Amino acid sequence: MNRLRLGLVAALAVLLTACANPPSVVTGPVTAKPQPQLAGNDNPGAIYQPTSARMLFEERTAKYAGDILTITIEETLSASNKSDNAANRTSSLSYKTTGDLPFVPKQIEKFLTTNDASVGVTGANDMKGTGATNNSNTFKGSITVTVIEQLANGNVIVGGEKQIAINNQINTLRFTGVINPRDIQSGNVISSTKVADARIEQVGVGAMADATTMGWLQRFFLNVLPF
Structure with a gap:
């Protein structure tokens, strides 16, 4: 009898897990620290130093781990079928x-x-x-991210997270993707439409989020009922 009860509890736990909220779409890291530079053989008497040189007529573009750039989120998706x-x-x-x-x-x-x-x-x-089917999504905003990794072809993986807490309501915005440094505009700004493998997620935690979320029992019956 005890084994039967344990089996029923385990089965119920599995069903409730299946009815839980979908997992996060952002699975990669959202921050990175700058890597320490290797000590070079600098010449104290020279004007040009390889480890700290900056181009005089070229703006520094974010491409090394830990560099910061701003993503302008301007996603507009629409689809219709009749x-x-x-x-x-x-x-x-x-x-x-x-x-x-x-x-x-x-x-x-x-x-x-x-x-x-x-x-x-x-x-x-x-x-x-x-x-007929109609679907329309609009997402606009901005988030500042850091370079996570520089790939062999010159592209970089970026990621970032922004949290805003107001009256015990926490809104979190996460972003990851791959960008080409050549697409970065002045001021280290790039549009989200030029980001490959973009993962954008906005989630809320608090009373307002709970009020707009279906209860676990409703999700359970929604998944198991055949009609």
């Missing part, structure tokens, strides 16, 4: 006779061979189907 189907079919059959019918019983022949004897069959089939 389908109309219609089919109809009409058929008819009529039969009338006044002569003798071979191999037909007399009672039936008497009925069919009268002057007004006729048989008619009509049928109709009509089908109509209509479907």
Whole structure:
């Protein structure tokens, strides 16, 4: 009996886990610290120092681990689909006779061979189907991220997180993706539309978030009921 109860509890726990909120889409790190530079053989008497040189006529672009840049989030997605189907079919059959019918019983022949004897069959089939789907999403804002890793081809992986707490309500914005340093504009700013493998997530924790979230029991029945 105890094993049966434990089995039921375990099964219920598995079902409730399956009904929980979906996992976070941001799975990578969201911050990185600058890597220590290797000591170079600097010449104290030279103007140019390899480890600290900066181009005079070129703005420094974020490309090393720990560098900071700003992502302008301007995502607008929309999709629509509409389908109309219609089919109809009409058929008819009529039969009338006044002569003798071979191999037909007399009672039936008497009925069919009268002057007004006729048989008619009509049928109709009509089908109509209509479907429509519309989806629109708009996400605008900005977040400052850090360079996580520099890839072999020069692209960099970036990630960042922003948290805002107001009246015990915490809103968290996370962002990760891969960018090409050549797409970075003046001021180390880049649009989210130029970020590859972008992962954008905004989640809330607090009373307002709880009020707009379906309860665990409702999620349970929503997943297990067949209708």
